[in-house]
Amino acid sequence: MLAGCSGDRSILDPAGQAAREVAWLWWGMLAFSTLVLVVITALWLYAFRGGRPTERSSRDEKRIARRWIIGGGLLLPGLSIVVLLAFGVPVGQRMLPLPLPDGQQAERIEVIGHQWWWEVRYPDAEGGEVVTSNQLMMPVGEPVDFHVTGADVIHAFWIPRLGGKIDMIPGRTNVIRLEADVAGVFGAQCAEFCGAQHTNMQLHVEAMPRDDFDAWLAERQAPPEHSDDHQAARDTFVEHCASCHRVAGVSDGQQGPDLSDIGDRVSLGAGRLAMEEGAIGYWLRHHQQLKPGNRMPSHDHLDAETLDDLGAWLETLSP
């Protein structure tokens, strides 16, 4: 059965304390609920069987009825609720982003939901803020506070294998604390319906040891190097793309995803297309078929060669 529970976004395949406790809650509740359902159904079916003594005094009837109503209607749900809260409330308490003991500081990562991509910011990175999109790297084995908000509509931030979700609401910042116990890659996806491409709003989450994480941040401090081979593509970019996209050292557009480290990512279009050689060129030519309705205008006025060159340059952008 455990094999059936696995999956990179399975609640029942936890990779963090919060998710693990919820998974246990689920198994406990499932067992108890199954018992209740089976017993109630059995009692009902039994009530349809004949052959019971039917001549009862009305006082007996009242007594039997009251026993059922008080036992099943008051005690059963009452006790179940008490037990459930006794197990559940502490679990909820432990998930809150309360101050950590002995002055420890949780890593702070900002995640901003856009239609339909993720902006991820590391404001406390040593050497200055690091910005990336559609991928989220986090240190393993320590609490991380995610400060989330929405740039346009309401989205929801959710890494199922790590723990519960929280809405990303324009004008508000919500905080959720998650911790990964094991290093690895986890699936994540927007969980609040956010419009035409809600489906293709996936987030690549990777938990790694602290040292690797710091190195990952550090290598993003310097702008990517640009070889002169791609000067034409850079010019195309500056002319057509720069007003929306940022590439460190080249442009500062804020409408679309930051592309400074795009060559280093695993997918395009927030999980729509796997990253491989030539993928960006293909994406630029077909993104409105691949992800209909996405906010990037189509580039039909540029010829395929120009787009492929542009893609080839972008693929070099890697720290």
Add this chain to the structure above:
Amino acid sequence: MSDTAQTATPQDPQRLHEDMHEVWGNPRGLKALTIVNHTTLGLRFMVTGMVFFLIGGILAMLVRTQLAFPDQEFMSPEIYNQVFTMHGTVMMFLFAIPMLEGLAIYMIPKMIGARDLVCPRLTSLGYWCYLFGGIILTSSLFLEMAPDSGWFMYTPLSSGEFAPGPGSDFWLLGITFVEISALSAGVELVVSILRTRTRGMSLDKMPLFAWYILAMALMIVVGFPPLILASIMLELERAVGMPFFEVAAGGDPILWQHLFWLFGHPEVYIIFLPAAGIVSTLIPVFAGRPIVGYRWVVVAIIVTGFISFGLWVHHMFTVGIPQLAQAFFSAASMLVAVPTAIQVFVWLATLWLGRPVMKLPMLWVLGFLIIFVCGGLTGVMLALVPFNWQVHDTHFVVAHMHYVLVGGMLFPLMAGLYYWLPLFSGRMPSERLGRWGFWLTFIGFNATFLIMHWTGLLGMPRRIYTYETVMGWDIFNLLSSIGGFVMSAGIAMVLLDIALHFRFGRPAPQNPWNADTLEWTTSMPPSAYNFASLPRVDSRHPLWDDPELPRTIAEGRHDLAVIDHGRRELWGSDPLTGKVREIIHLPGNSWWPLFASLALAVVCVCLLVRLYPLAGFATLVAVGFLLRWSWENGAHPKAAPDAQVQPGDPPLHSRTMDGPGLWAMSIALLANGSFFLSYLFGWFYLWTVSPQWSMPDTSPLSLPLMVLAGVALTAGTLWLEKLVRGLRRQDDRGLAPGLFAVTALGGAQLALLIWVIWQAGLEATETAHDAVLLLGLIYVLLHGALGTILTLLQGLRVGYGYVSAEAPFEPAVVARLWRYNLVVFWVVVFALAAMPMWLGGGA
């Protein structure tokens, strides 16, 4: 035995039927559009509801087809979003609620021994609003511009910026239009149940079904106005740019969520309670014994009704609201399991102590029990906040909610339809086809949704239009889709069975299930007047006490068997004891409800296509029709041809001070009060919580002018009350001049209010603060205008002789509106003008 209640000698039933039919019978041909009879309209509601059910079902099958395989391209994302939005919307607003209302409209008068609902023309208006609103809303599907923001229409996704097309407008306007129907049904069901029960049917002798419907109707009355307010606000934001939900202008999208779920959670119980009422009606009949714990059930109903208004935040646990509030709503959400469990065990105990037989309707009840208990258990799980954070907005929730709604509504509804079919048609359904239909539906349903819990736990979010194989959801989605089609086959078989039985079913005997309630004493199918004479009721089981009732009723041996006066009469009884107080005479068939709702449909369409001047004109026409309709009421000769009653009978209600209209006004004002409280909630919510709320340091409203307007209103109200007190003493001196003077005071209040608005210079499209103020001022302005116009009409009616010491009823009804306006106005002065002045601006 209730022989003592039979007062008259038997008449010839056929002759009596013809005489009754003369007054109550339905016209044919084009004039069938004027019918106001509850039996006919209840059937129309149910048939229309079934059509929308099929539309919603087809949409569900489209969804399941799209999700059957990974990476499917059966539908484009845009269409898929429209389809799932409309599936939820149609099932909730155009099927579940109207269907149950239809059943209640059909059944309630028959169960409480009345000849019709107490506001028959309102029934008709409600039906037309439902039909036209439903057509307008579903037409968007065929125009491919259906709403696509999900059935709960969260802003800002549904706002003008992110949903620029007319889709959201279709939803907001269409649903609000349909809600007129829900509210009118709610109002008249409450008044009918409280005031028109037959002689002797005290509250504790009322069939449980009527208790459930009473609770449902009151919940509609209180629960729907928050959504109507929210819809009006969002439509104003979209149409004219009043930024109620826009963060940058000081609004807050979360306000929409609060108002929506303030409606949306009670809505679940609005759907569940009547269905549970069906179960509580059927189980004693098929167990062959009275229900045990009648009082337990009544208490459970009332407790459910109250708790259901304290649960709405459990739809919003991931919004990030304060922990304490989450804890409160979590516990409250679990507590609602208690009254539900009480009912489940009352039913069990009744079966246990009876001799139950497993007929077709009981099969559906059993299916209901298993599915609903399962849905209830997952509901308790979802109430636990940490678990909710994980599965919220996944397919686990989709599965849970279908277990609750299909299990809690569709299965009991099917049980009820099979149970009452002989009443509708006079024929019995086929046991065999019906069992096939049940098992296919039951198995198909569980195959679809039991598996879907698992899909959700594996992390599949709601409302995505496709998924990839790597996610590991393929097989579960395929099984769910297959289950969905099996369920559809089951539903098709049930509908086929029902359709066929009208032709091939064997004729039903009188009271075929040996039931205990009054609806089985009518002819099958029932006549337009239900009962040729109104029986007296001395217990909860009149038909078990006296199986001869159908015959003695038809022979006119009970009350109100005289018809030569040509009035449609029924008892007006005491709300608690069921003692007879007056004779209520009902208005007959009329074009006005149809005309009024047609005009409202024009308003709706004009707003959709943004022809605002024409919409304004059509609104005036609609109001004109409604006022013209009201003119024929009360002591108007068309409403009560002559005021003579049989010796010994109580007076006509229009000649008393306490008719059903007064009650209907009170219940309508309850709805209105809920609307106003929701508005106040919105004002204080934005003031205290909205992230970028800004408020000027001094209120733009002139407090002195507001107070002056309030003084005019207060003087008018006091004067009107004085006139009503006079009428109560049979004194109508100075009535007409007094009413005109009150009208003038109303006019003065309006003029002052308009001055306030003009002088405030509100920039309602710039800040949420000004938009909310303007909305509140318009609200009191419209209410003042309504009170003034109605008072003016009263003054005119005195001249025509429709209002006098002999017919003193109507001014008391109008006075109630004035009193409401008075309270609301001073609250507005306090909350909108005085409080900001004391507390200062700045949030």
